[in-house]
Amino acid sequence: MKNFLTFFIIFTFFTNLKADILPNFFKDYETKGVFVLYDGKSFLTNDKKRAEKRFSPASTFKIFNALFALNLGIIQDEKEIFYFYNNEKVFLPSWKNDANLSSALKRSQVPAFKFLARKIGKENMQKNLTLIHYGNQKISQIDSFWLDNSLKINAKEQAILLYKLATTSLPYSLKSQKILKNLLFYKEINGVKIYAKTGFNDEAQIASIVGFYELNQQAFSFGLNLDIKDYKSLAKRDEILEKYLKFLIKMGRV
Structure with a gap:
């Protein structure tokens, strides 16, 4: 030590x-x-x-989309069903399901998080981006700004x-932060639990993953991004x- x-x-x-x-x-x-x-x-x-x-955060922004929604009381916890699939066309078969926060994060379910963003609203979203100094803090359309290269970090x-x-x-409730932390469990490496969220912007061809872990009672966080041509290379x-x-x-x- x-x-x-x-x-x-x-x-x-x-x-x-x-x-x-x-x-x-x-x-x-x-x-x-x-x-x-x-x-x-x-x-x-x-x-x-x-x-x-700075690059588009893509789906890594779901971390903060979820946190804002929890803190505003739009959803109460990770078990509450907040999104109901209505047979719209979606990118992945796994998205053809109702979702709570736990399942939506595991599936990286874009329609569910678009719904949350609309519930949060542009004014509240902007206030929260400014409050935590999230990248360039730029919003275009409320349900796509983290995907369309408007928001960058x-x-x-x-x-x-x-x-x-x-x-x-x-600057959010302890309950909201603890719920979200637990939902981000990614994998265990050499006995250390890693918490993370992935993202991929196919237009910009940038893949990313952000997260944290604890080692010897010390927290460490990380951010990673790389050039990726297509989904086949995400590994x-x-x-x-x-x-x-x-x-x-x-x-x-x-």
Whole structure:
């Protein structure tokens, strides 16, 4: 533990996005991208320039769409059915279902989150984006702005917001933040529970994943995005994330 803290302090002292410290695992997959790790004070990254370049959040914004709805009382908890499928044409077969917050997040069910956004309304949505400093805070159509390249955010900003969620320090009720945290469970890597949400903007050809984990009683958050040509290549995103997290978790056990 002591060795890890010393190692981590040395790393973070020289970074804060001033240097590209982490290895570039993206080149192993013949693509470009960025991974940012944040501990509440400092950052580690493989590419400081891209870490500050904004892209569409795509489905990673569902985290905050859900949080706003919970905090406003539009939905009470993760079990309440709030979306009812009405036989409209949808992209995935799994979306042809009614949804509560738990199932909607697992399916990344766009129609359900479009419904939530309309219930939140443009005025409340704008207030909340401004309150938490979410990227460029730009809204176009209320039920598509996180998908149509209007709203943009960078990996560093994502990591900051996810750290605040991990530590329940966002300006929202403790209940809302705890519900959402638990719903974001992604997988377990080397005994460490990872909480995350994925996204993919096919127009911009950018895939992303953001989240957090705890190691040695310390919260760490991350933001990752990379260039992806099509859905067939999305496995790269998850494989690259796992390489970074295994690398960092191994560091934490030195």
